[in-house]
Every structure is written in C-alpha cells, then in structure tokens.
Amino acid sequence: MRMKIRLITLAMVLFCLSVLQAQQRSISGIVTSAEDGSALPGVNVVLKGTATGTITDVAGHYSIKVPSSGGTLVFTFIGLQTKEVKIGTGNTLNVALSLDVVQLSEVVMTGHGKERIRGKKSEYAAPSSTYHNMHIPYQDYVQQEANTEEYEGITENIFKDVFKDPLSTFSIDVDEASYSNVRRFINNGQQPLKDAVRIEELINYFDYDYAQPSAEHPFNIITEISTAPWNEKHKLVHIGLQGKSIATENIPPSNLVFLIDVSGSMSDVNKLPLLKSSFKMLVNELRSQDYVSIVVYAGAAGVVLEPTSGKEKEKIVSSLDNLQAGGSTAGGAGIQLAYSLAEKHFKKEGNNRIVLATDGDFNVGESSNESMEKLIEQKRKSGVFLTVLGFGMGNYKDSKMEILADKGNGNYAYIDNITEAKKVLVNEFGGTLFTIAKDVKLQVEFNPAKVAAYRLIGYENRMLKSEDFNNDKKDAGELGSGHTVTALYEIIPVGVKSEFFSVDELKYQKTDVVKSAQDSDELMMVKFRYKQPDGDVSKLIVHPMKDKQISLSNTSDNFRWSAAVAAFGMLLRESEYVNHYDYEKVVQLAKGARGKDEEGYRVEFINMVKSMGLMAKR
Incomplete structure (x- = not known):
C-alpha cells in the first residue's frame, strides 16, 4: 500500500513538472x-x-x-x-x-551628482533616476543602492617655465580604464566625475597608425608638431610610441592565474556574470602550452582550479560557471595566494601573470591603498606581472585598482560590457597579457631659444622627478605587444604673450640662452629609457625633434585624433586651458581624423561627444 502511495505521489510530481514546463x-x-x-x-x-x-x-x-x-x-x-x-x-x-545620440538630452534626472573630497580621493554619489532613463539592465536598477565610488584626486598640469624646469619626466601609461568608465557615466546620463577623467587613458584607448619598429629596440618613436586646436597662439607636440607586434603563436607559454573576486558585492549582473562571459572569451584564445589556475576570494581565499592546459577549455569554463558571489572581501589574502601559486608554477622563459577581476571593494585584510601598494611592490619582484580588470558600478574603487596595476608591473582596464571585454581580451590579447618592455620612462628637454613654457596634457599621476629618469630602481610603466602610447605637450613659443603664463623678470640673476641653443633647429630632445621584461638595467634612446611645424589641416590623422580626444578630456575636466573650445569643435576635428576605424571605436567616441554636447546645452 505504501509503495502504491509513493508511486502515485511521484506521478503527481512529474505531472506538475510537465505542466510547469x-x-x-x-x-x-x-x-x-x-x-x-x-x-x-x-x-x-x-x-x-x-x-x-x-x-x-x-x-x-x-x-x-x-x-x-x-x-x-x-x-x-x-x-x-x-x-x-x-x-x-x-x-x-x-x-x-x-543609435540614440539624443538620449542624454531627454534624460530627466531626479537628483544631481555630487563630489565629496576625502583626503586625496573623490567619492561619487550617484544621481537617482528611473530604470529607462538610466539605460542600465533592469537587474542593476533593482539592486542599485547608495553610491560609494572612489577616485584618486588629480591636479591638472600647469605651464612650466623652461628656464626653471627645463626637464619634463614621466612614466608611460597604457591603461584604458578611464575611457570605458567615462563612457559608462555618459551613457547613464551622468556628468563624469572630474577625477574619473584621466586624459592620457582617453587618448591611449585608441590604436594609432604608427609604423612598426625596425631597429634593435622593441618600439618605434614618432613625433609631430602643429598648432594647438584650442589655442592658435600655442603649439601642440605629439609623441607616439609603437610597440613591436608579436604574433600570438610566437608569444612564450603563459602561466596565468585568474584571481576572481566572488564577494557579495560582485553579485550584480554587470559584475560576476559579465566577468564569467569575459573570461570565457579569454580562455578561447589560449593555446595548449598556456596554463591557467583560478583563485577566488570572498570571506576567505582558495584555489578552485590547479594549473590546467589551455587545450582543456571545457574544464576551465566549467570552473568559471560554478562560481557564485557571497561573503566579505578578503582581497589581501587572495592576492597573496595568487602570487604564491604563480611563483610555484613559474615559467622561466614564459609569460607569468595574474589577471585580477574585481570591483575593488576590499574591506577585509589588506584594505588600505598604502598596505596594498606595499604588498604589490614586494610581490612584483618575483617576475610575475599583473593585469587588473574592473567591473561594476555603485561601489567601484577606481583608486585602489589604479594603484594595484601601477605598482604591479601591469595594466588596467574597466569592463563595462561584453564588447569592451572582447576589445581587451581578444582584439588586444597580446598587448594585454604579454609585456615587451618594462619601466619605460620618457624625459623631454626643451630648447629655451624656442620654448618659453610647456605643459604635459594628462599623466598627472605618472609624473617623475628629473633624477628618477636615470635611476633604474625607480618603477615605471610597461609596454605590451603591439601597444601604442601617445603623449601631448602644449607649448608657448618664445615671444608669444599668453594669458596662461606670465613670469616677472628676475632682479638678482640673469638667464641667458647659450649660442648653441640659439643656432639649433631643434625644438626639444626626447629621451626614453626601458628594460627588457626580465632585465634590471635600462637602455637609452635619444630622439631630437626639430622645429618643423605644419598646418593643422596637413597633420596626420594620428595627430588630429589625439588632439580631439585630449580636448574632450579637457572639457570634461573643465580645464581652464581649453580656452572656449566646445564639443561641436571636437566632433568636427574628430570626424576629419576618423581613419579606418574597423572596430567602430572612433565613431562611438564621436557619438559620445555629441551626447555630451547635448547635455551641456541643457
């Protein structure tokens, strides 16, 4: 009788399931x-x-x-x-x-973004808005709470007197996180926080049509000079670096450790779910000689996948699929474990790298920027490089992410959608994961016979002391396979009166220009130092730049495009140097320099500038 009752119950359950299906x-x-x-x-x-x-x-x-x-x-x-x-x-x-290029002009905000300065950080409090106006996934809107995003404070570079400061020294930067983060703000109908705008990362988000290196060094140097689009009295100097492109099949075997934040703050759809999809694309690019380990951290850190060959893609993907979010964030413990695993399986002639994916919200263990910085500085000596991938919004800690990447001999990208993941992890696979030169520094000496004052556009968080250039113990940026790096200087020529630079004559000393400088046709001397990825001694490259100015209309697409992006960044930061330039002029300059644009990144930029122009008119 009991058996009969059980069979009837089972039949009813199966029937209910079939009805539900x-x-x-x-x-x-x-x-x-x-x-x-x-x-x-x-x-x-x-x-x-x-x-x-x-x-x-x-x-x-x-x-x-x-x-x-x-x-x-x-x-x-x-x-x-x-x-x-x-x-x-x-x-x-x-x-x-x-396309919805006018969406921002129709957004009805019910609050306003505000900036709170806490020490050197900026904390962003997001405006409230309806789901449709925010143009974000419904799940994010449901789960969105108080916004506690943090950004490192930026003080814009000013014009410097060539006689007092003849040298300008900085570390290169190939990070792209600021651009995609700014895009996220704009497409959500919000004015980007000023400190979220790092102009050099906006400029370096794009590839430039530079010639591949042909000499002994792993990169090529390109320079160009013309009128600054936003100030016809000033000149603009364009300096470009082109890293040597190495075919994927020729990249040394990789020892990768995926370090994944699975804490409770990662539960949103644009965090762990997007992270999984992103990493799956990366796994698809791996070869049989590449090995992947997976370390996760929440309340504690643990290894969920021991080193596994890239040919076992299903096994790696299965490990990613099984990840769930929950618990607090023991970021320091996770980093310690990831480096330990990377060092244990270190490939002497290979590519050893940790790929950290997180929203940066560390709140257990090593949590302060200072302690994280010391930890990463210590660990980078092992020869293991670091790539940092940021996800999410609301509690995003950009300040921590930037420090981790800068101090860990690595790069930093912000993944706001699957298209950005494809750009970083597929299209730029070699540059993201394989370093061809480390501790790359740039130093410029200006000719006082031709230059009265100069300022570097962006790179505020990358500035170095003059003596750091020759100090091989001083850390600097890394250059990946095929990467391009672009830097811009705005220059006030000798004899030009500018409202942005005025210095009284000295009473007690005279500053004379030597005859060799007066007779020279050089505008400035550009010097580079770099090390091999496994080297400790730097190599020097010297590149004199002659004062051969051409009209803006005759410059390369590279020059005009970088100038347009720089002007856009200056407008977002409300720079005094933008000198009444506006978004419409940025659009016109960018349209004429769009070039091939096979992936559509540049037309996306143009549409984004149009959106900001509409917002500015409201």
Whole structure:
C-alpha cells in the first residue's frame, strides 16, 4: 500500500513538472545594429517586470525562457535606443537597435551628482533616476543602492617655465580604464566625475597608425608638431610610441592565474556574470602550452582550479560557471595566494601573470591603498606581472585598482560590457597579457631659444622627478605587444604673450640662452629609457625633434585624433586651458581624423561627444 502511495505521489510530481514546463517556452534570436546590420554582443535582454534576463553572445545571439502566455522583452545597450517588443506566438524574435545620440538630452534626472573630497580621493554619489532613463539592465536598477565610488584626486598640469624646469619626466601609461568608465557615466546620463577623467587613458584607448619598429629596440618613436586646436597662439607636440607586434603563436607559454573576486558585492549582473562571459572569451584564445589556475576570494581565499592546459577549455569554463558571489572581501589574502601559486608554477622563459577581476571593494585584510601598494611592490619582484580588470558600478574603487596595476608591473582596464571585454581580451590579447618592455620612462628637454613654457596634457599621476629618469630602481610603466602610447605637450613659443603664463623678470640673476641653443633647429630632445621584461638595467634612446611645424589641416590623422580626444578630456575636466573650445569643435576635428576605424571605436567616441554636447546645452 505504501509503495502504491509513493508511486502515485511521484506521478503527481512529474505531472506538475510537465505542466510547469509546458507553461514556459524558449525565445531566441539575433540582435543587430539598425545602422549596418552587424551583430551586437553584450545586449541586455530582460523579461519586463521580472529579474529574468540574459545577454547576447559575440554573434549577437540570445536565448531566454518566457511564460507561454507571452510578455514583453526589453532590449538595452549602451548608446542605442532601448526597445520593448511584445512576445508573439513564434519562438524566434530578431531585433535591430538604432543609435540614440539624443538620449542624454531627454534624460530627466531626479537628483544631481555630487563630489565629496576625502583626503586625496573623490567619492561619487550617484544621481537617482528611473530604470529607462538610466539605460542600465533592469537587474542593476533593482539592486542599485547608495553610491560609494572612489577616485584618486588629480591636479591638472600647469605651464612650466623652461628656464626653471627645463626637464619634463614621466612614466608611460597604457591603461584604458578611464575611457570605458567615462563612457559608462555618459551613457547613464551622468556628468563624469572630474577625477574619473584621466586624459592620457582617453587618448591611449585608441590604436594609432604608427609604423612598426625596425631597429634593435622593441618600439618605434614618432613625433609631430602643429598648432594647438584650442589655442592658435600655442603649439601642440605629439609623441607616439609603437610597440613591436608579436604574433600570438610566437608569444612564450603563459602561466596565468585568474584571481576572481566572488564577494557579495560582485553579485550584480554587470559584475560576476559579465566577468564569467569575459573570461570565457579569454580562455578561447589560449593555446595548449598556456596554463591557467583560478583563485577566488570572498570571506576567505582558495584555489578552485590547479594549473590546467589551455587545450582543456571545457574544464576551465566549467570552473568559471560554478562560481557564485557571497561573503566579505578578503582581497589581501587572495592576492597573496595568487602570487604564491604563480611563483610555484613559474615559467622561466614564459609569460607569468595574474589577471585580477574585481570591483575593488576590499574591506577585509589588506584594505588600505598604502598596505596594498606595499604588498604589490614586494610581490612584483618575483617576475610575475599583473593585469587588473574592473567591473561594476555603485561601489567601484577606481583608486585602489589604479594603484594595484601601477605598482604591479601591469595594466588596467574597466569592463563595462561584453564588447569592451572582447576589445581587451581578444582584439588586444597580446598587448594585454604579454609585456615587451618594462619601466619605460620618457624625459623631454626643451630648447629655451624656442620654448618659453610647456605643459604635459594628462599623466598627472605618472609624473617623475628629473633624477628618477636615470635611476633604474625607480618603477615605471610597461609596454605590451603591439601597444601604442601617445603623449601631448602644449607649448608657448618664445615671444608669444599668453594669458596662461606670465613670469616677472628676475632682479638678482640673469638667464641667458647659450649660442648653441640659439643656432639649433631643434625644438626639444626626447629621451626614453626601458628594460627588457626580465632585465634590471635600462637602455637609452635619444630622439631630437626639430622645429618643423605644419598646418593643422596637413597633420596626420594620428595627430588630429589625439588632439580631439585630449580636448574632450579637457572639457570634461573643465580645464581652464581649453580656452572656449566646445564639443561641436571636437566632433568636427574628430570626424576629419576618423581613419579606418574597423572596430567602430572612433565613431562611438564621436557619438559620445555629441551626447555630451547635448547635455551641456541643457
């Protein structure tokens, strides 16, 4: 009798499950751009009124479970119009999304962004807004709480007197995090916080058409000079570095440790779920000779995958799929464990690197910037490099992320969507993960016969003392395979009166220009120092730059594009030096320098500038 009752109960359960399954069905389709029909990866697809959602893959494909009775799907993507589509009787639903260059002019904000200075950091308090106005995934809107983002304070470089400060010295920077973070602010209808705008990272987000190096050194140097677009009295000097591109098949074997934050703060859809999708794309690029380990940290740190060959992609992906968010954030313990594992399996002739993915919200163990900095400085001596990938919003700690990357001989990117993940981890795979030169420093000496004053645009957090240039113990930036680095100097020529620079004549001493400087046709001397990735002694490159100015219209696309991006950054930072330049002029300058733009990054920038122009007019 009991057996009969059990069988009846089991049958009823199976019947209920079959009824429930019958009440649901799968809807799938492809999301494309209405402009050119190209597939759109990273589009958020949400069943309206629920937390059920998914994102499109690299081919623009999605699949989602919906009630058999129907409903409405909401499609959202940064910079494109949000689209709501009612579910019909069919199981295939393809959607085309159009550009939304005017969305920011229609956003109705119910609060205002504000800046709180805490020591040297800026903390951002986000404005409140409705889900549709924010243009963010529905899940993020539901979970969004008080905003505690932190950014390191930036004091803009000023014009310096060539007689008092003849040398300008700084470390290169190939980080791109600030650009994608600024894009996230703008596309959410918010004015970016000034300290979130690092102009050099905006400029270096883009590739430039520089010639590959052909000499003994691993990079090529390119210089150009013309009129500063925002001030016709001033000159603009463009300095470019092109790192040697190494084919993926020729990159040494990799010993990678994925260090993943799985604390409770990583539960949002644009954090751990996006992180998993991003890392899967990276795993797909790995070769059989590459090995991956996975370390996670929350309340404690642990190893979830011992070193595994890149040929075992399913095993690595399975380990990623099993990750869940929860607990506090023992960031220091995680970093210690990751370095220990990387050192244990160190490849002497290989590429040894930790890839840290987090929102930077460390609150247990090594939490202060100072203690983290000391920890990373100590660990980098092991020869293990560091790549930092930032995710999420609301509690994002940019200040910590930047320090980790700078002190860990590495690079830093912010992943705001799956398209950015593809750019960083697929398109720029070699540059992101393989270093060709470390401790790269640049020093410029200006000719006082031609230059009265100068200022470096951006790189405020990368400035070095003059004596640091020849000090091989002083840490500096790293250059990856195929990476480009661009720096701009704004110059006030001798004899030009400028409202931005005025110095009284000295009473007790005279500063004379030597005859050799007066007779020289050189504007300045550019010097570079770098080390091999495994080296301790730097090599020197000297590059004299002659004063051969050409008109702005005859400059290269590289020159005009970098100038347009710099002007945009100056406008966002409300720089006094932007000198009445505006967003419309930035758009015009950028349009004329767009170049090939095969990936569409530059047209995205132009549309973003247009959006800021509309916001500024409100």
